[in-house]
Amino acid sequence: MNLLNRAIVQQKIFGFYKNNILIQMQIPKLINVSSEVMNIHIIPTQTKHFQTTYTKKYRLIPGLAYTLKVRFCPDEWRYFYDCIQVHCKGEENLLIPVHAYPVIDDLHIPPHIDLSAVPLGQSHAIPLRCSSPIDFEFQVYVIQPHEAFSIHPLAGVIPANGEVKIMVTFSPFQYETSHVTIQLVISQFNTKPYLCTITGSSTPHLNIR
Structure with missing residues (x-):
């Protein structure tokens, strides 16, 4: 042996x-x-x-x-x-x-995001920040989709010493609580994906002014 x-x-x-x-x-x-x-x-x-x-x-x-x-x-x-x-x-x-290898040390993606109740639609920005002097590519995968949510961009670049935002728009078609789960992958060596579940809801009384 x-x-x-x-x-x-x-x-x-x-x-x-x-x-x-x-x-x-x-x-x-x-x-x-x-x-x-x-x-x-x-x-x-x-x-x-x-x-x-x-x-x-x-x-x-x-x-x-x-x-x-x-x-x-x-x-x-x-x-x-x-x-x-x-x-x-x-x-x-x-x-x-x-x-x-270079890494991003100031990237904070919460595992859960709760959007406030809305009557028609609401957008939420997930900021991706980088304090390193080099760019990092990223990709977003929708693991658990829902028709009430739209997410963009699904791919892009976090600029050196800068920030880019992932926009999550919640446009409910009926009064309900909905969920979408996304996975964020950063193009750095030995990377681990970030999972985030986003929850949105809509109720009838919100249409009353």
Whole structure:
């Protein structure tokens, strides 16, 4: 059995997102969870944007670990990649990928939005803000549609250091409470979609002036 495949590697994925370039420190660990002593050779990251340091151990006994410090120094706003190679005699190399990428840190999409009761129609704006100096594309998927709701745009670009709005218009055809669920996806590495359910209602007494 490959001893390295029995080691637990705790990977960290970097992100930098402020107006000034952010330098971060992450600490992945390589733990010997086997029952045998391992002689390990580590080949650190090779590019100038990542610097890897660790305390050299000639033998890694069961239960002990290497703690690797990875310092990230970006010089522009883009995706970066490197890797750490771990070699054990007689075994295949183990690769620990290291990623760094710009992200939006000031995007706040509530899971639920309740529109006030309306007689005919109402529009609600969902702002998408970006404080990073680069653009981010976005796409909106209507997961649970309803004919009383219209949503636009369904795709677009959040401008660098700017804002764009998704307009949700509620135009009920009858007196009822209606729901629509949308999913927002941002074009950034390792992204997770945002789900939002929007509720609108209309009642007869609202037509009385």
